Amino acid sequence: MSTADVPSVMVIGNCQADVYRDLLRSADGVEVTDLRPVYEMTARDVPALQADLARTDVLIVQPVRDDYRDLPLGHRQLAAQLPASATVVLVPVLRYAGLHPYQVLIRPPHDRSLVPPIAPYHDLRAIVAAATGDRDVLDAAPDTTRAHASANESVEALRSREQAHGTLTASDLLAGIPRWHTINHPDRPTLAEVFDRILAELPAGMIDPPPRIGDREPLGATRAPVDPAVERALGLPETGPRDWLVDGVAVPTRQVVDAHLTWYAATPGVVEEGLRRHAARIELLGLM
Template identity: 85%
Template sequence: MSTTAQPSVMVIGNCQADVYRDLLRSADGVSVRDVRPVYEMTARDIPDLHADLARTDVLIIQPVRDDYRDLPLGHRQLAARLPASATVVLVPVLRYAGLHPYQVLIRPPHDRSLVPPIAPYHDLRAIVAAATGDQDVLDAAPDPAQARAAARESVEALRTREQAHGTLTASDLLEGTPRWHTINHPDRHTLHEVFRRVLDSLPAGLLDDPPHIGDREPLGATRAPVDPAVERALGLPESGPRDWLVDGISFSGDQVTEAHLAWYATTPGVVEEGLRRHADRIDLLGLR
């Protein structure tokens, strides 16, 4: 450990990692370093980041490939900048499409910051409709086999990533069909359990009084509708929601779809990238 008054912790990752960072920041006994998300960093950030890492006792980080965006920001590259005595906790990026089989994220290579209006998630039915002109596909609903296959695929994909990167295990949490808000915004129960596993990986005695999530939903500002057909297929209570909720404002599925279709018509490259990147999911769900 460093000789500073408190052990220093750095957390690097996406919105899920932000939850872990905020929880640690609320705890007594550790100093949590602020750091920009990796996808926002530029070459100018590297010297200060390296200097901070050299004074960091615990690095909690999600997997990042070497030379991400042509910068030395891979998790292995950053871990190499830590003191020899430092602890590294590698946490998986959580994705779960069980409740939202058609929902995907698309980052067009020419501009990865592009997101559609209202809700920053894409529906594969709208992607296929935009590509083919077939409006009937917008009314598609998964049959029980398709819904169950999409849920299984999420668990298997996360397990594969965990094994490939050597992260903490979280895939077992998906087998219980958790009620997530979107494909990458877990419910508080999932976040609580992953954070507990993070705490278990920290050096003994680092935190005498670990923080708790409590009853709030840290990632619940955006909530996507759940199709009753999916709930029935997965043996879940039909409790919804049935509309989008974005920062306290409700939108119907049709409102979001219409806005996205209009956006695709004026935003080149998004539909093509969606078809390419999510071809297997499109086939699994019988959309072509």
Template identity: 90%
Template structure:
């Protein structure tokens, strides 16, 4: 243990990691070090970050490539700054498209901060419609084979990432078709199970009793619609939602689609990047 009175824990990652960090803050007998998300860090953050890492007993981190954004922020580079006795827990970035087969994230290379209005997720049907000038594709719905293939792809992709980086295992949790809010906002049951698996990697007795999520949905502020055709194809109950929920407010799906199409017309490069990056999924879903 470092020189602090209680074990020091640092959590680095995206919004999913924020949930784990918030839970650890509620745990007795540990000190959680607050740091900026890795995608917001600059060279000016490095001295303080390295100093904090040198006093950290447990680093919980999502895989980050070496020299991310030109800075030594890869997970291996961060771990090298820890005391020799420290514990490192690698946690996979969770993504699941089973309920939302057409939903993707796109980071245009000219400006990776660009996001569409209202809801920061893209629909491949709108991307293809914008590229082809054909709005008929907006009515596409997956057949059972496509829906199951999309769900399997998410499981296999996560399993590949787990094996590549040696992370905590979470891919088995996707096999039961969990009710996520968006492709990267898991439901509380998934987050709770992953958090329990993180705790199992920590030194014995370090966190007791373990904090729990309870009935709240920590990543439920934005919820994407679920197509009835997807529920039917996957044999799920028809529970929706059918429109977007953004900050607790209902937004009709058609309104989001139209806003995104207008945004694509005014924002060069996004459609092209979507077609390039997600060509395999577009083909899998029969959109081209």
């Protein structure tokens, strides 16, 4: 047990994990350890991290491969540094492309920090247009079969990751086509339910009363447009948004696409990595 018998909790992961960490910070009777994201850590951070782990009572962590960035930051390696009595809650990284079938993330191997301007997400139609010179593909829209195939692929991919890593289950939350903001920024109801499942894994009575997410959208600062054709194909009401919303400011979709196309032309390797990494989705959506 940590200082003064107050349970110590460490949360490690991406922006989704940040939401869970912030909620835990609002709870009484627990101590939440502050640390940098794993992808920002260097060898200098490891000794302090291991010292913190040695006095941590609960580790809430997303799957990280062993020797990530040539450092002992894999989730198994982190768990091995905990006291024998500690609780580990492994939480899946959530991704869902149901509303945004063409949206992807691309991290070029030569510089994984590269992101396009305005909005840090890529549109496969723009990737294909940049690769082929065919701008007609920018107007592609999925039919019912492809829209459902894209949504189902997200569910199956998450279910596969859950089973492979032994994480909490969250794939069932995608079956109802939740209204996420982007492919990796879940809406409030999804985050709230996953957080409740995390709390259910903690020692009984450790956090009482449990903090609640309220009516805010923790990951809603950037919101991607939803194509009306996608809504129709999935049988959803037309609710949008129709343009990008970046920190509350509307940005026309075509402005974002044009900025990305210009950026691709000046940034070698991104288009090639997008074609390689997302070849299966490009084929599923009939873009090439």
